[in-house]
Amino acid sequence: MTVIENHLIRMLPARERQRILAICEPVPLILADVLCTPAKRTRYAYFPTEGFISLLTSTSGSPELEVGMVGREGMLGVQMVLGVSATPLRAIVQGSGTAWRVDAGAFRKELERSPMLRRVLNRYLYVLMIQLTTSAGCLRFHQIGPRLARWLLMSQDRAHADSFRMTHEFLAYLLGVRRVGITVAANALQHSGLIAYHRGDLTVLDRNGLEMAACGCYEADRKAYADTLDSR
Numbered sequence: 001m002t003v004i005e006n007h008l009i010r011m012l013p014a015r016e017r018q019r020i021l022a023i024c025e026p027v028p029l030i031l032a033d034v035l036c037t038p039a040k041r042t043r044y045a046y047f048p049t050e051g052f053i054s055l056l057t058s059t060s061g062s063p064e065l066e067v068g069m070v071g072r073e074g075m076l077g078v079q080m081v082l083g084v085s086a087t088p089l090r091a092i093v094q095g096s097g098t099a100w101r102v103d104a105g106a107f108r109k110e111l112e113r114s115p116m117l118r119r120v121l122n123r124y125l126y127v128l129m130i131q132l133t134t135s136a137g138c139l140r141f142h143q144i145g146p147r148l149a150r151w152l153l154m155s156q157d158r159a160h161a162d163s164f165r166m167t168h169e170f171l172a173y174l175l176g177v178r179r180v181g182i183t184v185a186a187n188a189l190q191h192s193g194l195i196a197y198h199r200g201d202l203t204v205l206d207r208n209g210l211e212m213a214a215c216g217c218y219e220a221d222r223k224a225y226a227d228t229l230d231s232r
Contacts, residue, residue, distance in 0.1 A: 039088075
């Protein structure tokens with residue numbers, strides 16, 4: 001891996017960028033791999049360059065729900081910026097790809113050394129907080145169809161491709177609904193010409209139409225990122 005493709009790393013000045021890359025190693029992101037679990041000490045920070053990671057939460061006796069997503073625009077393990085070694089969320093690879101991985105101890109030392117790294121990651125932490133709180137409201141108040149459209153847009157943004165692999169079962173699991181609900185919502189999007197779906201292969205056909213079908217949470221997330229990080 002020779003090209004820097006993680007947005008947070010790219011935002012750093014050249015000297016800080018070289019230092020963080022010097023302590024990173026390239027690793028594959030393998031579909032369904034669990035990268036961290038709640039209440040366990042974080043061993044690594046991950047800066048995805050391709051693929052994406054789902055952030056899941058659960059309550060006793062209930063299925064897990066996806067509340068956040070991390071691709072090349074962000075990182076996994078950002079709670080270490082706050083001096084916290086564990087996360088309340090489970091992280092699972094949702095889209096295969098690659099990432100820069102850095103040992104937690106080395107990452108904390110670099111945080112102490114680099115005020116610019118802390119500044120960038122503090123801003124990203126704020127953006128992630130917005131994503132998590134937006135997801136909570138979205139899960140509670142919005143219908144399955146607009147939520148599914150939002151989720152597909154978020155996945156496409158991080159997959160950097162029009163087509164990606166996704167089953168109805170996995171979508172139902174992530175969105176916290178029954179499989180039949182996902183089937184109805186996906187069929188409606190397909191009949192409208194917005195997506196094509198066949199045996200787990202999903203293709204976005206009409207990006208603009210999908211944005212119109214999504215709830216306002218998608219645009220709110222994009223605006224938060226642009227206002228906080230892209231306009232430093």
